[in-house]
Structure formats: structure tokens, C-alpha cells
Amino acid sequence: MKNYKISVIKGDGIGPEIVDEAIKVLNSVSKKCDFTLDYKEYLMGGIAIDTTGHPLPQETVDGVLDSDACLFGSIGGEKWDTLPRELRPETGLLKFREEMGVYANLRPAIVYDELVNASTLKPEVIQGCDIMVVRELIGGIYFGQPRANDGFKAYNTMVYTKPEIIRIGKQAFELAMKRDKRVCSVDKANVLEVSQLWRDTMNELSKDYPEVTLSHMYVDNAAMQLVRNPKQFDVIVTGNIFGDILSDTASMVVGSIGLLPSASTGDKTAIYEPIHGSAPDIAGMGIANPIATILSAAMMLRYSLNEIKAADLIEDAIKAVLKDGYRTKDLASFDAKEVLNTTAMGDLIAAYI
């Protein structure tokens, strides 16, 4: 029987509650699909600062590197926002991404028929929408050197090299091959040199994928089109900061941020986490929606462990639960038959499997 080593980072705020539910569901599906999962917990973010004095202990890096995949909750909170930059939870997160070499952040934005009213966008605009945002995650202006702030003048550098663009581009094209075979590359090539290289490289790369249609869009227009007509998109590929902005815009197409998973993959251990934050205001109240984390666990099965059937089972269970009218508090006003707390929702999804 196959056995996988899963590193678990529960993090801060609602992190622990939602990760527990994902583990519950993973255990249920693993029994059904004949594999086992060994979990090991590691510290990161605020709790790591409080416990070890550092947002990303070396033990965490080593432990995650030694695992097959990492299931991640959420980190951060006001409590740690006033610390010096190098000690903040966010700094730990960026360092973690870099250490894991996770250059590709995949964020699916899928509109469930059952929750078509949960968006602020009109149902007819979003129904059937299925977008995959592929965001470059360890380059661009987030990591570019030089960077400085002397209190009078401050700057950052947005930089990409051709190999960096090729590897993220490949991810996008490969994903498109399994989907609707359309890639929209987003840049600001009418203004930025770095975007011109991005665009030229995507054009070159597209020759290796003759079946995929590549289009280009300026980032301002892409932000607009995501609101105007999101259904026009299949795969969107873009750089780090543009992807940060556009994937959040895409999440609003779906509306319910409690449903959105993500995968960060690259050369080493991949990280699976909900796109929502640690929501300290509702931590410990048992009302957090665990579905985004459970869907992230499904992505883990699909992309890191190649347990496709198990991933399908989880996704189908979630669809069934939503269809049968079960909701957590955040979605209570959208055709709810019964409103469940965090644990009950986890139990139910596990049971549906």
C-alpha cells in the first residue's frame, strides 16, 4: 500500500481549524483508495514567531523538503504586523516559497451552479465560468534586486529572465492542453521592457504547443475583462504582482472566497493552501468554511500524489454537499438548507466520500 509523507503547517487564526477538517477528509478518502498518509506538523508565521522567535524556522524548511507535499492553512494577524520587516509572517511566507522553489501558483476559479448567486457579479455573467490563473510566484518584483528604502527614495526591481518565463509558460500550456486549450498571457508590454521579454518568450514557447491558442492582454484590460466577461478565459498566465492582483479579482468572480484552493508547485515540495487569509476575527469560533482547504487537499492528491481518483472523490463530495443545501455561515444566505459549523461540514464531506 502506498504511503505518503505530508508536512502540515496549520499556521495562525482559523488555520488550525480548517486544516483539521482537510485531514479528516483526506483520511476518509485514503481508506477508500488504498493509500496511507503520514502527517508531520511544522510551525510557520505568527505561531512560529511566538514559539521560536522566527517566522520560518529551519526545521520547517527541512521537514517540508523531506515530505511529498505540504498542506498549509493560513498565517499572519495584526499582532505581528508591527514587527520589523524581516520578522513578519509575510517575510517568512515569501522565503518559504523561495526555499521550496514553487514558481507556479495555480488558482482555479470555478463557479459552482449551486452558488451562482454568491458573487456580486450577475449570475448570467459568471455561470459556468472555469478559469485557471497561473501566477509566477518566486520572481518578478517580489524578489528582484536591487531594492532599497532610505526614507527619501525607495525602489524595487521587476525582473524576469527567459528561463524563468519559459518554465512558468510551460506550466500554463501544459494545463491548457488538459482544458480548453487557450492561454491568455497578461503583461504590460506597451510600457515595460520586462513585459516585452515576457510576451516575446511566450510567443516563442507557443510554437511548441501548436494545439493551444495563445493570446495576450494588457494587465489593465485583463482586470477589466475579468469583471466584464470572465467566461472568455481558460488559462491566464502572468507574473508575480500582476498574478497577485488578478487572482484576487478572479476570486470575486466566484464570490465565495471560502471555496477557493490553490497549489504552489515547482522543483521541490509543492504547497497546497486556501487563498483566503487567517481571519483572526473568527478564529476559534467554529464558523470558518473548511472547503477551500479541503479542495486544496484535493489538488494535492491530484498534482503531487497523482491520486486522481481520490481527488475526484473529494471534489464530487463537495459538489454533492453544496447541491444538497449544506452551507457554512459565510454562505448561509445562498440557498442554504442547513447551516453547519466547521467540524460538521468536515464530517459531512468525509461521510459523503
Next chain:
Amino acid sequence: MKNYKISVIKGDGIGPEIVDEAIKVLNSVSKKCDFTLDYKEYLMGGIAIDTTGHPLPQETVDGVLDSDACLFGSIGGEKWDTLPRELRPETGLLKFREEMGVYANLRPAIVYDELVNASTLKPEVIQGCDIMVVRELIGGIYFGQPRANDGFKAYNTMVYTKPEIIRIGKQAFELAMKRDKRVCSVDKANVLEVSQLWRDTMNELSKDYPEVTLSHMYVDNAAMQLVRNPKQFDVIVTGNIFGDILSDTASMVVGSIGLLPSASTGDKTAIYEPIHGSAPDIAGMGIANPIATILSAAMMLRYSLNEIKAADLIEDAIKAVLKDGYRTKDLASFDAKEVLNTTAMGDLIAAYI
């Protein structure tokens, strides 16, 4: 009787048609308000490339500098997209902004009750929405040095100095004083040094405006909040590239891009233009919506010529025309009583004044 010198840049595509209507309305309102306007036309963009070989002739720069304000249509089109970067219409536009020192780009996004259905967002989410986006226009990554692309590695620099941040911040606070007294400054201070300086400087500046409430938002969250709950915003102030993206997102809140004006103001001559592009596909067909340009002319009266009454008259006339059910083709499906062509819409607004 007061007399103002107006430089006019009609540009490419639908530019000439829509600017003609704005001039028609300006002439009508100037008679009523006892001032005169002298117009002088200058070339820019594609038409300037075709006529003079350069997207921004020196004569245009000199002429606009010598005027009280500049009324601008739109530039660009596929025809010129393959020219070398330094000869493209966009390059001319950026150079033009720099020459005019227009550091503040003001983009109001106001939802008209009559067109509350024209957005893809639900009416209840946008009704009554009135946002002013204040975008820094001649700094940041658009103009930062160094910048290069050697075909293997490419980079741009996002840079701001304190004085640059202060002058755009002042614009935002001054505008907020005349509105709901709330400024939301948008940055990515959790990742970027340049954003940290931006945030610190805004905090400092806010001490000079004790009546105004300053808040901060990360750019990814701001993009999300503009879709989730746009009514929470009064004035948004942000840097060049973030403003480029967010103002386009904000325009989708309003929905009808044919209604959105803008002002670019600074030390020298201010520029007034619709936010939409040159729409070559419908140029010369007489179906373009001139309202965004006419509203830009109203902004010109308000901000550059201090003819407040005339500005109010134009804005009221437009509201009345919309209320009475007159629409151009782009808005034909939103409670239209009668659909007018470009000239007829200009005539009607002029007549309502």
C-alpha cells in the same frame, strides 16, 4: 469677457468624432456662461506618425504648453503597433504626460441611477457608488530607471521619492476634503520597499488633514474590494501601475466605459480625456458615445478654468438626457427610449444646456 485658449488633440479612431461633440457642447455652455474658448488643433499618436513621422511632434508640446487646458480624444490603433517602441503612439502619450508634468490622473467612477443595470455587477452592489481614483501618472515603474531588455534578462524599476508621493497625496486629500473625507491609499507595503515609503509618507501627510480619514489597503485586496463592495470607497490614491489596473477595475463598476472621463493635472497644462480608447473598429460609423469626452470637457471647466457653473450645467444636461431615455448604441439595451448617433447625442446635450 473671459477668453480661454484650449489646445485640442483629436487623435486616432473615434477621437475626432467625439471631440467634435465635446466642442459643440462647450460652445453651447460658454455662450450661456459668458466666456469664450479659442481652440487650436495639434497632432498626436498615429495620425502624427503618419503626418510627421513622430508620435509627439515638438509643435504639439509647445502648443499645449501655451494653452490653458488640453482636450484630448484618443490615440493608437493596430496599424502602428508593430513600429519600434520609441515610435509607438503609447510612447508619445507617456512622453506627453511627462512634458506636461501631469502627475495626478483623476478618474471619477460614478454610477448613474438611470444606468444602474449597465454594469455586470448587481445593481444593489453599485447603486449610489461615487469613487474618485487618484493615480500617480509620471513616476513609478512607468518611468523608473534603470530599465533594459537584452533578450535574456529584462527589468524595470519601480521608484518613488518622498516629494513625488507628497504631491500626489495632497491632491487626494484636497479632493477628499470636498467629498466624503475618506482617502484609501493602495500599495503592497507587505512586500515592496517602495510601497513602505509610500505608506509612511501618506501617514505623515495625513497629519495635515485631520478631518480626513486615511486608510491603507494592499493592492490585491483593493482589486477584490472594488468588486465585492465598491461603495466602501470615497477617494482611492495609488501609484502609476496599480492605478492603471484599479481605475480600469473601477470603470467596470460603472459598466459603461463610454461614460467615464478623466483629468490629468499637474504643474503645467492639464489634459482632459475619456478613459476609453480609440476604438478603430467603430471609427467613422457615427455610433461612438461622446459622453465620456463631454464629461471630460466638464472636468476641464471645473478644474482648469474654474468655470464651475458651466461644468455643472454640462453634467446636469447629461443626467437629464440619460433620464429622458436617450442612449447611444453602446447603451441601447439599458432602458433606452431612443437611440441616437454620435452627432445627435452631442446636439441634444448642447440643446439641453
